[in-house]
Amino acid sequence: MTDSSSRPNRDSLEWTPARMLSRLDGDVELAQQLAAIFVDEYPRMLDRLRAALTSGVADDVRRAAHALKGSVSNFIDGGPTTTAFELENRGRSGQLEGTSAVLDRLERELAALSTSLRQFQSKGAPPGRES
Amino acid sequence: MIEALPRRSRVLVADDTESVRSLFERLLRSDGHDVISAADGHAALDAIQRDRPDVVLLDVEMPGMDGLEVCRRLKSDPATRLTPVVMVTGQTDLSDRIRGIEAGADEFLSKPVHPQELRVRVRSLSRVKHLIDALDSAEAAFVALALTIEARDPSTNGHCERLAQHAVRLGRALSLGDDDLDALHRGGYLHDVGKIGVPDAILLKPGPLTPDEFALMKRHPQIGDSLCAPLQSLRRVRPIVMCHHERLDGSGYPSGLSGSEVPLLAQIVGIVDVFDALTSERPYRVALTPREAGRYLERQAQSGKFSQHHVEAFLDTLGAAETLAS
Numbered sequence: 001m002t003d004s005s006s007r008p009n010r011d012s013l014e015w016t017p018a019r020m021l022s023r024l025d026g027d028v029e030l031a032q033q034l035a036a037i038f039v040d041e042y043p044r045m046l047d048r049l050r051a052a053l054t055s056g057v058a059d060d061v062r063r064a065a066h067a068l069k070g071s072v073s074n075f076i077d078g079g080p081t082t083t084a085f086e087l088e089n090r091g092r093s094g095q096l097e098g099t100s101a102v103l104d105r106l107e108r109e110l111a112a113l114s115t116s117l118r119q120f121q122s123k124g125a126p127p128g129r130e131s
Numbered sequence: 132m133i134e135a136l137p138r139r140s141r142v143l144v145a146d147d148t149e150s151v152r153s154l155f156e157r158l159l160r161s162d163g164h165d166v167i168s169a170a171d172g173h174a175a176l177d178a179i180q181r182d183r184p185d186v187v188l189l190d191v192e193m194p195g196m197d198g199l200e201v202c203r204r205l206k207s208d209p210a211t212r213l214t215p216v217v218m219v220t221g222q223t224d225l226s227d228r229i230r231g232i233e234a235g236a237d238e239f240l241s242k243p244v245h246p247q248e249l250r251v252r253v254r255s256l257s258r259v260k261h262l263i264d265a266l267d268s269a270e271a272a273f274v275a276l277a278l279t280i281e282a283r284d285p286s287t288n289g290h291c292e293r294l295a296q297h298a299v300r301l302g303r304a305l306s307l308g309d310d311d312l313d314a315l316h317r318g319g320y321l322h323d324v325g326k327i328g329v330p331d332a333i334l335l336k337p338g339p340l341t342p343d344e345f346a347l348m349k350r351h352p353q354i355g356d357s358l359c360a361p362l363q364s365l366r367r368v369r370p371i372v373m374c375h376h377e378r379l380d381g382s383g384y385p386s387g388l389s390g391s392e393v394p395l396l397a398q399i400v401g402i403v404d405v406f407d408a409l410t411s412e413r414p415y416r417v418a419l420t421p422r423e424a425g426r427y428l429e430r431q432a433q434s435g436k437f438s439q440h441h442v443e444a445f446l447d448t449l450g451a452a453e454t455l456a457s
């Protein structure tokens with residue numbers, strides 16, 4: 001039986017440029033620029049979160065997860081945003097047991113999102129999916 | 132009435148996440164603003180001091196010094212306290228919002244920020260800041276005018292500044308609040324701004340005024356009040372300008388108010404105005420010592436022109452060195 005904490009959030013697989021472009025008033029160039037920055041910056045944010053979880057300092061976990069949530073929420077409501085929020089709450093409450101599985105899930109979700117964003121960067125908005 | 136002319140706004144974006152800064156920078160620049168960025172709280176404070184932004188966007192969570200502390204410091208500095216601050220929080224972070232309100236934040240935005248909401252908030256707060264700046268400029272012009280009037284009479288050199296200091300000291304001794312102390316400080320400079328309407332021949336006359344000349348001189352509080360009336364920011368100063376020559380026994384001018392009809396702040400400025408006039412040299416008389424001037428004020432209080440309590444408090448503030456030396 002699969003542990004629910006390690007199961008990928010379905011939303012992470014459903015990222016499309018449509019919602020993001022809608023929020024950015026159809027500005028494809030801006031969306032691609034943000035995607036490029038995120039793909040570059042998220043591994044460092046993930047490293048910071050991983051280090052915080054390893055150290056076991058709950059407030060560091062909360063801060064690192066909060067920063068990652070703020071960054072990834074520009075692209076997607078659920079998936080990694082939800083998972084980062086879950087880790088932020090774990091940090092806030094000081095309950096860090098079992099968070100390694102949640103971190104694994106977050107890494108997979110971010111990897112999937114990153115792949116989608118790289119494709120978007122290279123191809124731009126697919127025809128008919130801007131809105 | 133004064134209106135703010137349209138101009139580009141300078142906006143500070145403080146967030147430790149590069150993608151968030153980039154998004155804000157891009158959106159705000161496309162809306163015609165100049166944008167400064169800071170990646171942590173200390174850099175944000177440096178940028179505020181150096182660049183004097185019109186609007187500040189602060190992420191709550193930042194390394195070193197968080198956005199709440201930056202906001203608190205910005206709002207406690209008289210030079211920056213009127214700069215609008217937008218705190219950027221997570222959608223679910225109610226406690227951050229409450230702490231942001233306590234820190235003095237003016238507005239809030241939730242992440243992920245909707246571009247249109249960001250633009251509208253910043254435009255709106257920029258307009259507010261430009262109006263504040265325009266009012267500040269108008270008030271600065273008024274103070275310059277008051278100092279110019281003072282400069283017409285060399286014997287009153289420094290009177291406005293001393294009056295402001297004395298009035299604030301007495302206000303503190305009477306446990307007045309910050310708003311009243313601020314009004315006393317500004318009123319110290321502006322109380323005689325209406326003398327712009329008094330000819331030099333009367334203002335500088337080295338001797339007693341004729342009844343007609345005195346009647347003209349007595350118009351200066353009303354002239355000053357009319358000058359200050361269009362400025363909403365001077366609403367607490369106007370009673371000082373209008374009533375600082377009123378006396379509790381009804382013998383003052385321009386309205387002959389008595390007792391509690393005389394506004395408290397005007398009573399305070401009235402006392403320190405008389406003291407400073409008496410201790411300054413005039414072409415037609417030598418300056419009194421602080422002790423002599425203090426005795427004069429006590430006699431005026433005994434005759435009902437000033438509050439005895441206020442005069443005693445004022446003389447106490449001067450301290451032994453000033454009141455007893457001579």
